[in-house]
Amino acid sequence: MGKVGKTLAERKAALVARKAALEAKLNALKSREGAEARKMETRQKVLIGAILLSYVRDKQQAPTRNALIRMIEAAKLHDRDRAALAPLIAELRSLDANAPTPAPLPRGLGDGNASREEV
Known part of the structure; x- marks a missing residue:
């Protein structure tokens, strides 16, 4: 009696399983x-x-x-992020304790029209 080969269904099932394993490896690499x-x-x-x-x-x-101070103040931030930056802003302002109030930013910076990621 001759050697009986795998049926088409068995070969297909093996290939589908191999494909699934390769896809899982590819997804893991993409994730990494x-x-x-x-x-x-x-x-x-x-x-x-x-x-x-x-x-x-x-x-x-x-x-x-x-x-930088004006950009931070104009940025759309969560309250907790704004609170985290408050000591830094105070520190930076203290460096200019005698300096006049700065001029506004050029149009597009800090007015909400600038392209940036939503925080």
């Missing part, structure tokens, strides 16, 4: 890629923030510091 991209974006934001804060804490950078 997304997590790594978010992690890199977060790191970039932290670094840019650190650089910017270091720059605006320089007493000679009043125009940039005041522009």
Whole structure:
């Protein structure tokens, strides 16, 4: 008697199972890629923030510091985020205790028309 091969249904079932396993692996890789991209974006934001804060804490950078304060105040933030930034704004303002009130931002910055992610 000869060797009996797998039926078409069995071969199909095996391929469907293999496809499902490969799709699961692909989805896991995509998920890991997304997590790594978010992690890199977060790191970039932290670094840019650190650089910017270091720059605006320089007493000679009043125009940039005041522009940053106006952008923060104009941003759509949750109450808890605004509260978290309040001590920083107070610190930055204290650097310009004798400085006049800054001019408003150019149109499009801080007026709600600028393109930005909703927080």
